[in-house]
Amino acid sequence: MNESSTTPATRALADVANRIADAARKAGRGASDVTLIAVTKTHGAARILPAIAAGHCHFGENRVQEALEKWPELKAQTPGLCVHLIGPLQTNKVRDAVALFDVIHTVDRARLAEKLSAEMERQDRRLPCFIQVNTGREPQKAGIDPADLDAFVTACRRTWRLPLAGLMCIPPVDEEAALHFAFLRELARRNDLAQLSMGMSGDYELAVAFGATHVRVGSAIFGARE
Ligand SMILES: *Cc1c(COP(=O)(O)O)cnc(C)c1O
Numbered sequence: 001m002n003e004s005s006t007t008p009a010t011r012a013l014a015d016v017a018n019r020i021a022d023a024a025r026k027a028g029r030g031a032s033d034v035t036l037i038a039v040t041k042t043h044g045a046a047r048i049l050p051a052i053a054a055g056h057c058h059f060g061e062n063r064v065q066e067a068l069e070k071w072p073e074l075k076a077q078t079p080g081l082c083v084h085l086i087g088p089l090q091t092n093k094v095r096d097a098v099a100l101f102d103v104i105h106t107v108d109r110a111r112l113a114e115k116l117s118a119e120m121e122r123q124d125r126r127l128p129c130f131i132q133v134n135t136g137r138e139p140q141k142a143g144i145d146p147a148d149l150d151a152f153v154t155a156c157r158r159t160w161r162l163p164l165a166g167l168m169c170i171p172p173v174d175e176e177a178a179l180h181f182a183f184l185r186e187l188a189r190r191n192d193l194a195q196l197s198m199g200m201s202g203d204y205e206l207a208v209a210f211g212a213t214h215v216r217v218g219s220a221i222f223g224a225r226e
Contacts (some may be wrong), residue, residue, distance in 0.1 A: 007050045012221045013038060014054075016204070020215065023208035034208055037084050039200075039218030042225045045070050051221075052078050060105075060216050062087025064097050071100060086168075086197075086216050088142050091115045098123050105130040105168045105197050105214075108142045110155065117160035128165035130197050130214075131156065133187060135180040136172035143169065146187060153191045166195025166213065177203045181210035 013036075021031035037060040040048050048059070048070070057080055061067035067083065075081050085101040088108070094115045097104065107113055107129045120126050131152065134143030144152050149167075156162040167188045171180035181198050188196055199207025201220035208215065219225060 005050065005053060009047060009222050010050045010054045012223075013051055013056060016217055016220055019205055020208055023205040027209050027211075029208070029211075034212060035214045037086070037214055037216045038221050039086065039216050040070075040222065041066065041087075041218065043222050045074060047222060048074065052081065058082050058084065060084040060086040060218075064089065064093040064100070067100060068096060084214075084216075089116075094119050095123075098125055098127065101127060103128050103130070103165070105216075106132045106142065107156070107162065108132045108134075108144055110152070113152075113156050113160045113162055117162055120163075126163045128195075129156075129162050130166050130168040130195065131164065132168045132170075133184060135169045135183050136175060138172055141170065141172075146183070149187055150191060153193070164193060166193045166197060167191075168197035168214075170200075171198075171203075178206055178210065181207050181212070185211045 017036055020034050020036055024031050024034050035058050037058045038051055038056055039060040041062045071083050082102045084103045084105055085097055086105045089097055089106055089112060091112060098119045104127055132143040133146055133149055134141050156164055167184050169180055169184045171177040184196055184198055195213040196211050197214040199212045199215035201217050204215040204217055
């Protein structure tokens with residue numbers, strides 16, 4: 001990409017990618033072990049296109065409806081983009097979600113796992129899935145209770161045959177994120193799951209130190225949301 005096409009967001013994106021590479025090296029890992037998901041919720045195509053032009057291909061959205069309004073066209077223009085659903089998924093949106101997204105980070109209940117499984121079969125699109133774990137056991141937050149996780153993983157594998165990739169969490173805002181990252185890593189290890197979706201703008205380097213394979217970064221790239 002030439003200098004004249006850089007924007008504040010593409011410069012921030014490069015900076016975040018460098019910081020991830022440094023954090024990975026310090027942890028004895030390779031930069032390519034970590035996927036940077038640029039979270040584009042609330043931002044329109046005009047803000048997203050420079051990042052795509054800069055060669056970035058992993059993007060995250062937290063709402064199916066909003067994603068449907070921008071990503072079909074962007075994906076048609078640029079083959080190879082990978083769009084991650086990182087927000088709650090209602091069962092009546094599963095059909096649209098399976099058609100549009102490439103990775104689901106928020107499998108958080110049996111009924112959703114069952115619906116996703118049936119819809120992936122119907123569309124013949126098997127998307128890698130992360131199980132969201134409510135590591136802080138916050139009543140207002142989505143996610144499987146850690147105490148129920150092992151049984152849920154088994155059901156996802158045996159009953160619904162979901163293509164499980166790993167675990168995802170959003171630590172409580174007022175707690176030490178490191179404790180939650182370490183906890184999620186342990187839950188993944190004992191369930192033989194290789195991937196960890198954890199870390200946001202404020203703590204993605206820390207998450208990489210704890211083994212994150214996917215970090216979800218929005219405001220550090222695109223600025224504060226409205
Ligand atoms: C919005 C969002 C992010 C990105 O948050 P920032 O703090 O802007 O980096 C990450 N994960 C989820 C689930 C989100 O909804």
